[in-house]
Amino acid sequence: MQERYDAAAIEERWQQQWDEQQSFAVTEDSARQKYYLLEMFPYPSGRIHMGHVRNYSIGDVVARFKRMQGFNVLHPMGWDAFGMPAENAAIQHGTHPAKWTYENIAHMRSQLKKMGFAYDWQREFATCDVDYYRWEQLIFLKMYEKGLTYKKSSFVNWCEPCQTVLANEQVEDGRCWRCDCEVEQKELEQWFFKITDYAQELLDETYNLSGWPDPVLTMQRNWIGRSTGCEIDFPVDGSDNAITVFTTRQDTLFGATFMSLAPEHPMALELASAEQRSVVEAFIAKVRRQDKTKRASGDYEKEGVFTGAFCINPVTLQRIPVYLANFVLMDYGTGAVMAVPTHDQRDFEFAGKYDIPLQVVIQPEGEAFDPATMTEAWTGPGVMVNSAQFDGLDNEAAKEKIADYLEQEGIGRKTVNFRLRDWGVSRQRYWGTPIPILYCDVCGAVPVPEDQLPVVLPQDVSVSGEGGSPLARHEAFLYTDCPQCGGKARRETDTFDTFVESSWYFARYACPQFSDGPIDRSAADYWLPIDQYIGGIEHAVMHLLYARFFTKVLRDLDMMTVDEPFTNLLTQGMVCMETRSCPEHGWLFPEEEVDGCCSKCGQKVILGRNEKMSKSKKNVVDPDQLINRYGADTARLFSLFAAPPEKDLEWNEQGVEGCYRFLNRVWRAVYDNFDLVSDASLQRESSDGGKALRRQTHRTIKKVTEDIDGSFHFNTAISAVMELVNAIYGFDAKEQCPGVMREALETVVLLLAPFVPHFSEELWSVLGHTGGIEQAGWPTFDPAALVEDEKTIVVQVNGKVRGKVTVPADAAEEAVQAAALAEDNVIRFIEGKTVRKVIVVPGRLVNVVVS
Structure with missing residues (x-):
């Protein structure tokens, strides 16, 4: 065993092994209980940020924990890849949205793999993949047949610079949420989904979603109105x-x-x-x-x-x-x-x-x-x-x-x-799913025949951001033949609102290679609904409501059977950090402060409030730098330990250092005791010290299990493991029992496995185990080990603490009373006085009343 903890080498080795062995790939298995864990998939902006690290670390803990418990866990990852941001970025960088998007996906995929997340990468897809959006077009056609889509003239929020319609939720203080320009009302022909047909059911079902946070349910009820x-x-x-x-x-x-x-x-x-x-x-x-x-x-x-x-x-x-x-x-x-x-x-x-x-x-x-x-x-x-x-x-x-x-x-x-209005899904942009409708002067609006899908978004366009969608100027795309009369027709040049793609992606994860339709019913019946969904509360009345609507539509189209997509929902808090600014240079990145001064001009840096990390205010931490310095496991551990998942996390460099020191302390505990415990068998020990350490080991198993399973109290779970590590350092295995020490060390490694998987895998291997740590399963506590042989009882005289006594855990009340009255300091306070009453609270205290 190496003396020092080398995070970089360990993480690279285990990530390579997981990748080669496809360790997290799953298939349907009727003999095993399924568990579908999903975090809201990311937009491929090019780099992950600390919000991603926190969000996906939360999900990964639950996924790994459930795998160790024996569940068949589906934990997929993909990319919410269409939309205005990619189009704007492509214009800004002089490139094509597809090139920009897929390059970003490649980079972010490598970053996520460096974090060691247990994803089934075989199920990965991007919503801009033709093999994905072709099925979205088919769903639209099926909705069209059932009268769930229509086109009408409507006043819409219009952003002139972006040349597109915005949903009400995308208008912030009268300005576009993307470019911050003033939004106006404009009358346009728009395609709508009839979400109002499901308004009552959407409202009624909010009272059955017991696994959702009340604020989200309240927001949806108010929005449905x-x-x-x-x-x-x-x-x-x-x-x-x-x-x-x-x-x-x-x-x-x-x-x-x-x-x-x-x-x-x-x-x-x-x-x-x-x-x-x-x-x-x-x-x-x-x-x-x-x-x-x-x-x-x-x-x-x-x-x-x-x-x-x-x-x-x-x-x-x-x-x-x-x-x-x-x-x-x-x-x-x-x-x-x-x-x-x-x-x-x-x-x-x-x-x-x-x-x-x-x-x-x-x-x-x-x-x-x-x-x-x-x-x-x-x-x-x-x-x-x-x-x-x-x-x-x-x-x-x-x-x-x-x-x-x-x-x-x-x-x-x-x-x-x-209050709910039908969902306007038309967007006057290029980078989106083409709406599969044709317009014929004779036949009017004509749906594209199913056998002519997909309507492929052409790649040979110039995206300038001016003059509306380039699809309207792309003659090869625009002009076609009417499938009904054979005459000339033109294609719809609007594309779908990107929330359409994110309204059913979770169902496609159940069957991403299925080629006969959008959803494989048998796979969907096995995996859905999602057991635990994780994402931000800002999506309460957009994505989360639309996903519920789409689920009901797909049910009514006989593509799947569930009524609701997400059984349980966790809305995680934000990652916040203190802002820094210079009177001359404005916002500063943390590295631009040197000894409390601006590195550019030397003026004293002004420290501001803790605010959500954002590039605009430069109060950000680059996860890559964090991983390079401390390792992914330290980054994961801090993001999980610093605050409960539903609360905001305040970035603290000292807290990161503390988590890194803790991992080194665990490593040292194994290293220092390695020769002693390497051949030791797990056995009970009758010595007082051995019994105490074993008791704390099993108490910790019970505590961590309860804190992870359903309640997501990761911070207190990690704290309990830290207390067990402290007890290990206070235990002399040479003088007592190496077997008890080995059990304690192995328990620490097992309990940390969902939080710091590379670190735990390495130590599990070091301790002589073959196969991955997940094969060992999640530890269970021994109820007998929790029973104390002795209890320490506080003794009061007239309500004031005057001493303590140690008695057998099963001591009768008379014996406890006798021990309390015989304690030296108690005798001093009752000497010469009359004992009126002795009150015994079993297992806790004795109060002697004197006068």
């Missing part, structure tokens, strides 16, 4: 048209004194009078440049414009003006809101600004509001007033009666509304 109420028709004055609103407050209908439309509403321009048309057009143009999220916030300035049109309140028959208002969105309800200024604060502020009349229809018992003196809207409960036959009713009771009345009169209907 189910509400019950009424749709009510307001006839447009002087027209056969009507404006339909959705409201949950039909009890306030008699107080509606104006109508608010979203500027994107299809009737917005239609209703504009000749006198108002120019101001209406200007207002619409202005609002299109505003952040929709801010528009809906309560503190955003309320703005609007009168269209010049009126509609009729269907219960009061009064003409009420129709306004466009910036706080009304097309994303909720019908894009039209009946405005009740006395009972909605936004409407109240808007009415005050534009001098619109108020009508009170609900007031607290015994009070009478005067609209002329109201300073804010009354939004609480109360009694109905000024509401015809509904006067005097409690407003909650009136809701149902008014809803019945609306249906009876044919002016409204009870309905359920969802």
Whole structure:
């Protein structure tokens, strides 16, 4: 055995062996219990960062632990490779997105292998592989057949520099999440997935996902946003048209004194009078440049414009003006809101600004509001007033009666509304999956026949980022023949939102080489659902919701049988680090600080807050440098020990050093005792020291098993192993039992195997074992070894600790009491006093009450 721990040599040797032996490749095995562990796959940016190290280390611990427990573990890896970032990077670097992407994949794959992650690399794929997205195109066609896809004109978030549509979640403070440029509203023809057809099921199933964090479930429920109420028709004055609103407050209908439309509403321009048309057009143009999220916030300035049109309140028959208002969105309800200024604060502020009349229809018992003196809207409960036959009713009771009345009169209907909107999947970019639709002047929109799939993304294009998608200028791709009439046709030039690829990749991992369809039913039935999924909470209402939707669609397409994709979900915290800045040079990398000063100009460095590691703020650590200095196992150990997985991890160089010293300490413990224990058999020892070490060994097995299995308390598990190592250093194996020492050392190595696999494999081999450490299995504790022969009991006199006694663990209460009263220091405190009572708490303490 080498005296020194050589991380680089050890890790290279074991990684090569795992790779050559394909140690982590798995197949379906009905005789073994499966365990599917998956971390959200990475975007191939070119380099892994500490967030990757932490996220994938968490998953790897669980995967290796389950393998040692005997599970058939599927732990795959692949690449979320399409999307705007690759296209932008290719433009910036003057290369092709495919070349840039696959070079990055190669580099990141080598980095992940250096970390020693137990992936089944035989299942690897990138979503930009033709063999992957061809099946995505087939899924689209099957959805098209079932009416789950459609195309319509819609206002979308449009980024002009990126020349693409953005989802609401991709707009941050009115700006593009990628290029940080201002986003505008633009009307385009878009393809949509009918996720709303599954809104109720998606909502209902959130109450069955007991293995998911409550914050994620709450976010999804709020995003789906189910509400019950009424749709009510307001006839447009002087027209056969009507404006339909959705409201949950039909009890306030008699107080509606104006109508608010979203500027994107299809009737917005239609209703504009000749006198108002120019101001209406200007207002619409202005609002299109505003952040929709801010528009809906309560503190955003309320703005609007009168269209010049009126509609009729269907219960009061009064003409009420129709306004466009910036706080009304097309994303909720019908894009039209009946405005009740006395009972909605936004409407109240808007009415005050534009001098619109108020009508009170609900007031607290015994009070009478005067609209002329109201300073804010009354939004609480109360009694109905000024509401015809509904006067005097409690407003909650009136809701149902008014809803019945609306249906009876044919002016409204009870309905359920969802905040969730259909998923717009069209993106005006090149680097994505081509949507398999053709357009024929005779036949209209025509799906590409299945036998003509895949529609391959052409590689011979020039990507400049200007003038829209290059697919629209690629004649060989664009023009084809109509499969129905044989006439000329053109292809759809939009590509899929990259979230489409990530919505079903986990199912393809079950059968990545399957060539007869997207999913092999038998493989999917064996592996799915995923037992443990790991990723960031920022994906709560995008990827995680879309993946649930796709799972239900694939089930209904008879491609698999599960209802939900992820049984358990862990949302890991971020990796944070203190920022550094120079008054002259701005943010600094850690290596740009020398003795507290900027290496460029010598000025004193300003230390900032601990923030999420980001290249923009330069508070990053290069994993390659960390591996080169300490080894991958140290990097893994620190990322797992420094904080619980669900909490943010604050980077600490001293903590990394500490983890490295610990591994060296374990190595030294094996080295120092190697000659003594190499031939020792595992046996129990009757000496006091031997029994104590064996007891702690088995306590540690129990503790670490419980901390890993399901609870993911890796930090406390590692801490328990550290305590066992301390006990090993305090044990003299020469004077006592080498067999107990060997058991303790082997236990440390086994328990560390999921955390530091190269290190553990090496020591397991050094200790004379053939085959990999996983073949040894996860250790089990001996309950008998946990039983203590003796217990130390605290002795109090009148509630104050005055001594301790050691008694047999099974000592009777009378014996414990006698030992306590015979303790020298206790005798000193009770001498000359009367013992009134002796209270014995079994196994813990004795309290002597004296006076």
